[in-house]
Amino acid sequence: MTVSPPRWDNLPTELKDLRHWVLWKVAERDGKPTKVPIRADSGLNAESDDLTTWTTFENAKAAFEKGRGEGIGFVFARASEISGVDLDHCINTATGEIDPWARAYLDRLNSYTEISPSGA
Numbered sequence: 001m002t003v004s005p006p007r008w009d010n011l012p013t014e015l016k017d018l019r020h021w022v023l024w025k026v027a028e029r030d031g032k033p034t035k036v037p038i039r040a041d042s043g044l045n046a047e048s049d050d051l052t053t054w055t056t057f058e059n060a061k062a063a064f065e066k067g068r069g070e071g072i073g074f075v076f077a078r079a080s081e082i083s084g085v086d087l088d089h090c091i092n093t094a095t096g097e098i099d100p101w102a103r104a105y106l107d108r109l110n111s112y113t114e115i116s117p118s119g120a
Contacts, residue, residue: 006061006064006071006072010114012112014082016072017057018080019051019055019056020077021040021055021059022055022073023043023060023068024038024072024073025069027069030068032085033115035073037073037075040062040063040064040069043069045049051077060072071117088120089120090102091119
């Protein structure tokens with residue numbers, strides 16, 4: 001899994017203001033690499049359904065910059081009223097071109113979009 005450096009300034013303020021952040025590390029699951037959420041304060045596993053294992057954006061960023069995780073992530077929770085859509089395998093990794101079906105979703109959503117660490 002190739003990971004690009006974070007672009008902190010691209011993240012929406014609405015997300016940065018919420019205490020929904022974790023770090024992540026790469027682990028293998030079913031023979032494939034996956035991102036495992038970890039706590040910024042301890043490096044122990046974080047839980048997607050336990051907000052006490054999440055932190056602020058600034059804490060996650062600081063822990064990442066100290067080398068604690070391989071990336072940072074936002075945890076979606078119903079209470080925040082923020083939704084996410086994950087479109088898999090929709091980018092030609094050689095050209096960077098987004099598949100037309102995915103482009104149609106992105107155009108309709110008209111919201112913050114990022115490319116995941118897989119690049120696809």
